[in-house]
Amino acid sequence: MSSKAEAWEQGGGSDPYLSCVTPVGEVLKATNGEKMSGNEQGLSHGRSHACGPLDGMLPAGNKIMAHPPKVRMAPRLVDTTLRDGEQAPGVAFSREEKLRLVQALIAAGVPEIEAGIPVMGKTERQTLRAMAATADPCCRLISWGRMHPADLAAIQALPIRFANLSVPVSDLQIEKKLQRSRGWVLETVRRFVREAIDLGLEVAVGGEDSSRADLDFVLRVAETAQAAGASRYRFADTLGILDPFSTFRSIRKLRRAVDLDLEIHAHDDLGMATANSLAAYRAGATHISVTVNGLGERAGNAPLEEVVAALRYGSQIDCGVPSASLPPLSALVAQISGRPIPQAKSIVGSTVFTHESGIHVDGLLKDPRNYQAFDPKELGRSHELVLGKHSGPRAIQWGYQRLGIDLSLSEAEALRQPIADFVTEWKRSPQRSELLQLLSAATTRTACTPSVGEGPREMQARRPSGPRPASCPASIEPVQAGAPAGSCAAPLARGAFSHRSPN
Numbered sequence: 001m002s003s004k005a006e007a008w009e010q011g012g013g014s015d016p017y018l019s020c021v022t023p024v025g026e027v028l029k030a031t032n033g034e035k036m037s038g039n040e041q042g043l044s045h046g047r048s049h050a051c052g053p054l055d056g057m058l059p060a061g062n063k064i065m066a067h068p069p070k071v072r073m074a075p076r077l078v079d080t081t082l083r084d085g086e087q088a089p090g091v092a093f094s095r096e097e098k099l100r101l102v103q104a105l106i107a108a109g110v111p112e113i114e115a116g117i118p119v120m121g122k123t124e125r126q127t128l129r130a131m132a133a134t135a136d137p138c139c140r141l142i143s144w145g146r147m148h149p150a151d152l153a154a155i156q157a158l159p160i161r162f163a164n165l166s167v168p169v170s171d172l173q174i175e176k177k178l179q180r181s182r183g184w185v186l187e188t189v190r191r192f193v194r195e196a197i198d199l200g201l202e203v204a205v206g207g208e209d210s211s212r213a214d215l216d217f218v219l220r221v222a223e224t225a226q227a228a229g230a231s232r233y234r235f236a237d238t239l240g241i242l243d244p245f246s247t248f249r250s251i252r253k254l255r256r257a258v259d260l261d262l263e264i265h266a267h268d269d270l271g272m273a274t275a276n277s278l279a280a281y282r283a284g285a286t287h288i289s290v291t292v293n294g295l296g297e298r299a300g301n302a303p304l305e306e307v308v309a310a311l312r313y314g315s316q317i318d319c320g321v322p323s324a325s326l327p328p329l330s331a332l333v334a335q336i337s338g339r340p341i342p343q344a345k346s347i348v349g350s351t352v353f354t355h356e357s358g359i360h361v362d363g364l365l366k367d368p369r370n371y372q373a374f375d376p377k378e379l380g381r382s383h384e385l386v387l388g389k390h391s392g393p394r395a396i397q398w399g400y401q402r403l404g405i406d407l408s409l410s411e412a413e414a415l416r417q418p419i420a421d422f423v424t425e426w427k428r429s430p431q432r433s434e435l436l437q438l439l440s441a442a443t444t445r446t447a448c449t450p451s452v453g454e455g456p457r458e459m460q461a462r463r464p465s466g467p468r469p470a471s472c473p474a475s476i477e478p479v480q481a482g483a484p485a486g487s488c489a490a491p492l493a494r495g496a497f498s499h500r501s502p503n
């Protein structure tokens with residue numbers, strides 16, 4: 001068994017359900033009171049890095065632990081938005097956009113960035129040089145290339161000293177794409193790893209299509225890479241066909257066979273890239289490939305924001321990227337990729353902390369923890385409550401109270417159907433001015449024509465037309481009683497519509 005595998009087993013690595021990782025914020029100390037290095041804890045992540053997420057997990061000033069618990073290193077994230085992300089159809093970043101993104105990733109604490117493909121041309125190489133000139137010592141830049149002389153020549157000419165050299169390892173791609181043999185692949189790995197090391201590079205071997213390859217052959221490729229001096233093997237689920245169980249089995253077998261760092265590179269074709277990344281980590285992977293917003297080929301890659309949040313909130317593992325940095329990173333990539341964030345996108349979507357259902361709103365108002373997986377404040381966000389088809393009378397009461405109007409339960413009940421009709425018609429929650437209109441219509445009906453309801457179609461002539469104004473929140477949450485006139489609608493005077501005003 002490899003030494004890393006032994007360390008992994010000692011840390012509970014053979015049990016996918018054993019939680020033996022360092023909890024977020026927990027501090028480990030050697031008996032002399034010094035911080036334990038990664039190697040002292042049994043695993044290393046790369047050879048030349050002093051800065052890593054584990055360092056961020058070990059603040060000074062904590063008590064000495066005589067018998068440190070078994071510990072598993074947090075995984076190191078390898079962001080490949082600039083390489084695999086840019087391979088998404090229709091996506092191309094300018095030099096300035098790439099430099100902005102690199103700085104944003106560095107500021108967010110991402111420890112490794114796969115920055116580009118030098119062989120693509122002079123412009124790409126100039127951009128990579130500019131990135132290297134501004135790089136931070138705590139963030140490692142990586143060049144990507146094939147095991148091809150031209151790629152290696154382009155890589156070695158740059159001041160980026162870590163290279164991911166990729167080669168297909170599935171029989172299908174070896175035979176149908178390259179018209180080569182397994183023996184050729186092994187010899188190519190041996191030759192290019194040695195050549196790259198002779199050029200002063202550190203090398204990760206990228207096993208393209210590893211998930212469709214014969215696993216025994218993948219082991220042979222990884223062993224060959226290790227013998228030639230590579231420091232890492234990237235297990236690429238190139239077509240995104242894995243599930244967490246098969247991922248765990250494959251990575252565990254690799255973990256037990258080689259001492260290399262292992263990187264999972266998961267694609268999301270079956271919607272399991274994040275789950276597969278976590279399974280690989282549980283099985284012994286030391287690195288996880290991610291892209292911001294999951295940007296990448298076809299269905300994309302494992303999204304950075306999902307992996308960071310899943311590790312933090314699901315497994316209490318801090319991989320060094322603060323939650324608060326995720327929304328701005330996501331917004332930046334949405335902007336420069338021209339791909340808006342779907343509103344229900346986990347972690348960063350605009351409505352993932354918005355609640356309408358009566359049961360949920362009631363629970364949230366009593367205690368946010370009733371319907372809160374994690375505190376949105378950590379992302380710089382907050383719960384938003386909106387009224388809609390599923391709002392109960394208490395939620396409607398609360399919503400109108402935010403507008404400065406105190407409704408009785410029966411009055412709130414009378415508004416349920418008009419609000420439901422509005423959302424059915426307009427496919428969105430009513431905004432402030434529209435809630436006031438619904439109330440006005442209901443009041444008029446009650447006073448004058450109780451048997452004739454005014455639905456949204458009838459209201460259309462009186463409601464504001466066109467898209468929602470940017471300054472006008474769709475939710476009722478940000479709206480305060482007595483809001484300034486002109487922001488969305490005139491403020492509601494207290495006592496208007498004969499309803500009670502809040503105290």
Ligand SMILES: [Zn+2]
Binds near residue numbers: 238
């Ligand atoms: Zn990929």
